[in-house]
Every structure is written in structure tokens, then in C-alpha cells.
Amino acid sequence: MTPLERRASVSLALIYALRMLGLFMVLPVFMIEARQYEGGNDASMVGLAMGLYGLVQAALQMPLGLAADRWGRKRVIVLGLLLFAAGSAVAALATSVTGLAWGRALQGGGAISAAVTALLTDQTRDVVRTKGMAMIGGSIGLMFALSLVIGPLLSAWGGLPAIFWVTWGLALCGIAVVVGWTPAETYRPEAHHASTDTRSTWRILTSPELLRLDAGVFILYAVQLATWVAVPALLVQAGLATGQHSWLYLPVVLLSFVFMGLSLFRLERRGLLRPLFLGCIALVLCVQLGLFLVASQQPSLTSMAVLLFLFFCGFNVLEASQPSQASRLAPPSARGAALGVYNTLQSLGIFAGGAAGGWVAKHLGSQGLFLGSAVLMTVWLVLAWGMRFAPPATTASSAQDAADASSVHAAR
Numbered sequence: 450m451t452p453l454e455r456r457a458s459v460s461l462a463l464i465y466a467l468r469m470l471g472l473f474m475v476l477p478v479f480m481i482e483a484r485q486y487e488g489g490n491d492a493s494m495v496g497l498a499m500g501l502y503g504l505v506q507a508a509l510q511m512p513l514g515l516a517a518d519r520w521g522r523k524r525v526i527v528l529g530l531l532l533f534a535a536g537s538a539v540a541a542l543a544t545s546v547t548g549l550a551w552g553r554a555l556q557g558g559g560a561i562s563a564a565v566t567a568l569l570t571d572q573t574r575d576v577v578r579t580k581g582m583a584m585i586g587g588s589i590g591l592m593f594a595l596s597l598v599i600g601p602l603l604s605a606w607g608g609l610p611a612i613f614w615v616t617w618g619l620a621l622c623g624i625a626v627v628v629g630w631t632p633a634e635t636y637r638p639e640a641h642h643a644s645t646d647t648r649s650t651w652r653i654l655t656s657p658e659l660l661r662l663d664a665g666v667f668i669l670y671a672v673q674l675a676t677w678v679a680v681p682a683l684l685v686q687a688g689l690a691t692g693q694h695s696w697l698y699l700p701v702v703l704l705s706f707v708f709m710g711l712s713l714f715r716l717e718r719r720g721l722l723r724p725l726f727l728g729c730i731a732l733v734l735c736v737q738l739g740l741f742l743v744a745s746q747q748p749s750l751t752s753m754a755v756l757l758f759l760f761f762c763g764f765n766v767l768e769a770s771q772p773s774q775a776s777r778l779a780p781p782s783a784r785g786a787a788l789g790v791y792n793t794l795q796s797l798g799i800f801a802g803g804a805a806g807g808w809v810a811k812h813l814g815s816q817g818l819f820l821g822s823a824v825l826m827t828v829w830l831v832l833a834w835g836m837r838f839a840p841p842a843t844t845a846s847s848a849q850d851a852a853d854a855s856s857v858h859a860a861r
Contacts, residue, residue, distance in 0.1 A: 450577050453632050457572035458581035460631040461565050464526070466588035467623040468533060468559070471616030472502070473596030478604040478612070485608070487545035498550035500800065505557030507796035514563035514789020522568035522785070523634055526561045526627050533559030534620035541613035552613070559620075560796075563789040570776035570788075571635050578776060579717055583769035587706050590765060594702045597695035661836050662775050663791055667798040668829045669767055672733065672822045674802025676760070679744070679815035680753075687748045697754060705761035713766050723838045726770055730833060732763035734826035741819040774838065 450458065483495045517525040533556050540552025566582070573581045603611045684694055716725045739756045743749075772791060779787035810818045 450573070450580060454573045454577060454581070456630070457569060457632050458584045460626050461569050461581070462584040462588040464530075464561075464623045464626050464631075465565060465585045466592050467619040467626070468530070468561070469589050470592040470596055470599070471533075471537065471612075471619045472556070473593050474600035474603065474612050474616065475609065476596070476600070478600055479609070482604055482609045483546055483549060486543070486549060487547075489546055491546065494546050494550075498546050498553055500803070501550050502553045502557040503796055503800040503803075505554045506560045507793050507800065509558060509560040510563055510793040510796060511786070511789040513560050514567070514785040514787075514792070517564035517567050517785035517789075518783065521634055522564045522571065523627055523631070525564040525785075526568070527624055529559035529561035529564065530620050530624045530627070531559075532556075533561075534617050534624075537613045537617035537620060541610045541617060549609070556616075560792070562792040562795070563785055566772050566776065566788045566792075567785045568631070568634065572632055575777060576718075579770055579773040580714060582773045583709060583713065583765070586765055586769040587709070589768070590702045590706070590761065594695060594699040597698060656778065658778050658837055659775060659787060659790070661832050662771050662778075663794040664832055665767070665829055666771055666791055667794040667801070668825045669733075669764070669771075670795050670798030671802035671805070672737070672825055673764060674799050675806030675809070675818055675822050676737070676740070678803070678806040678810050679818050680740075680757070683740070683744060683748045683815065684750075684753055687750045687753050689750060697750075697757070701754060701758045702761055704758060705765050708762045709765045709769065713769060717770070722770065723836075725766065726836075726838070727830065727833060729763040729766045730826060730830045732759060733767070734823055734830065736760045736763065737819045737823040737826060741816055741823065744815040744819060 479495075479499050483489050483498065488494055513525055513529060536552045536555025536558065538552075539555055540549050543549045543552055566585070569581045569585070570578060600612060603615060607614075681694060684697065689697060712725060716722060736756050736759050739752075739759075743752055743756065772788065775787055775791050806818060809821055813821075
């Protein structure tokens with residue numbers, strides 16, 4: 450990576466990390482702490498308040514992706530972070546579950562995933578783009594592990610208001626990073642928008658390759674959320690108290706990053722992304738079958754640690770390589786739209802995994818949940834088998850791209 454590419458990748462990964470840390474911190478304690486609010490005895494209302502974020506975000510991913518193509522990436526990111534900060538303040542000041550619901554809905558209005566990934570795509574060469582996407586994916590996994598430690602500590606200190614005020618501060622820090630550190634935009638809406646009409650954009654968004662990626666990210670996140678409906682209970686059965694789960698998640702996640710660094714970037718450069726990609730889908734499938742077997746007996750901490758490590762190895766590679774592929778298949782004028790559709794399916798997968806996973810676990814138990822997840826991964830493996838993988842640009846063209854980008858920034 451060039452210095453500008455590193456700066457863009459690190460700053461955008463930091464924006465993602467600040468936002469996701471705020472979102473994740475509330476998850477371990479929301480259902481418990483919300484009982485202290487007016488209306489907190491209504492479990493369905495509390496669940497709605499918690500889930501509204503995902504629904505609103507899914508609804509706005511596509512519109513804000515299109516807005517990023519038309520008005521520029523940074524403007525949309527700042528607008529989204531302002532909405533996220535406003536929602537955090539509303540939730541922090543809430544005295545009822547209804548107020549929490551309004552705050553969560555406003556937080557969901559900050560659907561900036563498409564704009565962030567589009568900006569990263571604009572500012573990195575094809576040959577190193579997956580590294581940038583991996584930094585973002587890695588930041589998400591790391592924040593998830595950290596949130597399981599920080600969230601309960603903040604909750605014990607000041608309840609949900611403390612978490613939401615810290616989230617508000619993190620959102621403002623994200624705006625400061627966008628304005629003060631992220632490199633200037635190289636994408637110019639006026640230079641691209643007129644060249645792509647609505648029909649050509651629609652053809653791009655409905656291409657078989659992008660549709661496979663959209664279906665894949667839906668299944669990946671649905672399986673991830675469904676898995677975490679049952680995994681905490683299995684860890685408790687294995688002898689690990691609820692408050693200690695993060696001490697298993699954190700090393701497992703960090704070790705899985707090492708696997709990704711040793712496999713993904715090297716194999717992609719050698720043109721071996723397809724077997725790695727399909728192999729990681731199969732790996733997550735095998736993990737679900739392994740969890741199915743573990744759930745049928747007394748689980749051990751060792752078996753759970755191994756299965757979670759393998760899960761994150763597969764998940765991280767898939768999570769980093771899919772948006773990179775989507776960005777290569779869409780031209781600059783349609784990247785925000787393409788990544789908007791992609792992130793919409795991601796958000797819907799999160800919602801479906803949590804909602805359907807809870808229903809399946811209630812009626813069919815954890816074994817039925819893991820078996821259903823294995824079926825979904827099998828469907829994805831079949832869909833991805835005939836997928837065409839866009840290779841990175843050649844070294845020569847990438848070097849020219851880097852020189853062009855450097856000259857643009859120098860001119861500014």
C-alpha cells in the first residue's frame with residue numbers, strides 16, 4: 450500500500466470501528482437494562498426498540514448509497530454520523546422504551562456502510578483493495594470482542610445512558626476523523642453521474658455476479674447472528690460464566706486475523722481466491738455441523754474454542770473478500786448503489802438471523818438452529834460454485850493508478 454492508501458484504509462476502518470463499538474456495547478445489556486424504563490415490562494416492545502436500528506438501516510442503505518454516488522462519499526458519511534450521534538443522544542435522554550425506540554431508529558438512519566466502502570474503493574488500487582476491506586472487517590470483529598467487555602462495565606457504572614453517551618462521543622470522533630484525517634475525495638459525482646443512466650445502473654445491480662454476492666452476504670450474516678443466539682448458552686454449559694465469554698472471544702478473533710493475513714492476501718495475488726472463498730464457505734458449513742454435534746452432548750470448552758476459531762477464520766475471509774469483489778464488478782458511478790444493495794442485504798441478514806434464529810431455537814432447540822444454518826451455508830456453496838471472481842488489476846496498471854492518485858492529491 451502507498452502512504453495515501455494506508456491512511457485511507459486506517460482512517461475508514463477507524464470510522465467503522467468507532468461506530469460499531471457504540472452499537473455492539475449495548476447488545477449484551479439492552480434486554481436487561483431496558484426493564485427499568487417505562488414500558489420495560491413489555492418484552493415485545495423492548496425487542497422492537499432493540500431491532501429498529503437494523504430495520505431502519507436496511508431501509509436506508511440503498512438510498513444513501515445512491516446519494517454517495519450523486520453528492521459525494523464524505524458528505525453522506527458526515528450526515529450519517531450526525532444522525533447516529535443524534536439517535537444516541539435521544540436514547541441517552543430517554544425515560545421510556547418508546548424513547549429508546551426513537552433513539553435506536555435515528556441511530557439506524559446513519560447507514561453509512563455503502564458510502565464508507567465506496568470511498569475506500571475510490572482511494573485504493575485494485576491490487577490492495579482487499580487489504581483495505583480486511584482492515585474494516587477486522588475492526589468489526591475486534592470491536593465485537595471488546596464491546597463484550599466494555600458494555601457491561603459501562604452499564605454497571607451508569608446504565609444504558611452511559612453507553613449511549615459514550616456512543617454519542619464516538620460518533621463525533623468519527624466525524625473528526627472524516628474531516629481531519631481521511632484523504633480528500635478523488636471521486637467527482639459530476640464527472641461520472643451523467644455517463645451512467647438509470648437502465649445501465651439497473652443492469653449492473655441485477656448482474657448475476659452481484660446477485661450472488663448479495664445473497665452470500667445475507668446468508669453469512671444471518672448464520673452469524675443465528676449462531677450467537679445459541680453459542681453463549683453452550684459456553685455456559687461448558688463451564689464459562691457469562692461475564693467471562695469475552696476472554697474467549699478476544700483471543701479467538703485475534704488469532705483468526707492472523708489466519709486471514711497469511712491466507713487471503715497471498716492467495717488472491719496468486720489468482721487462488723476462488724478455491725479459498727469456496728473453502729471458507731465449506732469451513733463455516735463444517736463449523737455449523739460441528740456445533741450441531743456439540744449441542745447434542747455436554748460441550749467442552751476446548752471444542753467450543755476450536756469451533757469458534759474456525760468460524761472466525763472462515764467468516765473474516767468471506768467478510769473481507771465479498772465487498773472487494775462487489776467494488777470490482779461495479780463502475781465508479783454505480784459503486785455506491787451496488788454497495789448500497791450489498792449492505793442492505795447484509796442488514797437484512799442480521800435482522801433475519803436474529804429474529805428467525807430466536808424462533809428456531811425456541812421451537813427446535815440449538816441443534817435445529819445449527820442444522821438450519823448448515824442448510825443455508827450449503828445453499829450458498831451451490832450459488833457460489835459458478836461465480837466469476839474478478840481478479841485484481843495487474844501490477845503495472847496498479848502502479849500507474851497509484852501514481853495518478855498521488856499526483857491528484859499533490860495537486861490539491
